[in-house]
Amino acid sequence: MKVTIDKDLCIDCGVCEALVPEVFSINDEGFTEVILNPVPEELQDAVREAAEECATEAIIIEED
Ligand code: SF4
16 A cells, blocks of 8 residues: 655644554644555554545555
């Protein structure tokens, strides 16, 4: 699984970082980044949940 964030849609709300801090992180400039890609198997369900929880549908998942 690969995951990206659509920066035009993301509002840097922190929800995805709260759910999966191993994969999503708000950087020093306040922007949310993917810090682990591809996503390891054990975190994939959590990333799918984060994508569902993202209010702006900014998390784009590319399944293997
Ligand atoms: S949950 Fe969505 S809008 Fe919020 S920081 Fe993550 S990608 Fe951005």
